[in-house]
Amino acid sequence: MNDALEALGALAQETRLTVFRLLVRAGPDGLAAGDVAARLGVPPATLSFHLKELEHAGLLRARRDGRRIFYATDYQGMQSLLAFLTEECCQDHPEICAPAASCEPGITTTS
Amino acid sequence: MNDALEALGALAQETRLTVFRLLVRAGPDGLAAGDVAARLGVPPATLSFHLKELEHAGLLRARRDGRRIFYATDYQGMQSLLAFLTEECCQDHPEICAPAASCEPGITTTS
DNA sequence: CGTTTATTTCCATAATTATAAAAATATGAA
């Protein structure tokens, strides 16, 4: 519960949600903090604050490479949150929450 | 994006997350505001504030029955949020986010 | 009408969270 609250709180902020989605798209290698700051036009100090928030919430992982620090999605943390939000729903009404949470082709227009 | 931010913000609060999960478990008929207040031991004024917050975020629906007002999960709103959180993930790495978000038996110990 | 019950709005206060400038830290290179 507390983990979910932290994760939801971390995502419930425009800059952080944008950062998170950017890093989800960037894939497992992530992006350097400076790159993220530049892309989003957020001051370094502000971005650092938000990155820490996401990291502390278990949604991002940091890894140093030389003098840069790369942030990448913590897919396991992301999974935990999604599972928490869906588990109670499924127990009684599988048909209600299944479509939204599933990863089938056709949800995103890829095919 | 704005819808997702509102929904995440609504869920990122202990009382509201508890209320939401209670109502998810309660099913489509939901519960009267007073019942929720009594079960959680939250003052009516405080609960009303939180119920409104969840309703505005598109996560709950209100319906009057006599002098009581029943609040129930808005499964469509819930679905939208889950879809938003998972769609970008799936595009490149289906194997990464699929398991957490799916609704297979075995995630909740029901069988 | 007045009364009871259910819920909401109003309001002031308290608590939390965001922002970004400035100083500090860490790394790599000369």
Next chain:
DNA sequence: TTCATATTTTTATAATTATGGAAATAAACG
């Protein structure tokens, strides 16, 4: 060591959000 780059911590201020008492609204019933 000194310099330049990358990021973080500190700090103060600003903005947002939570809380719950009291008054207001809404509905059912006599």
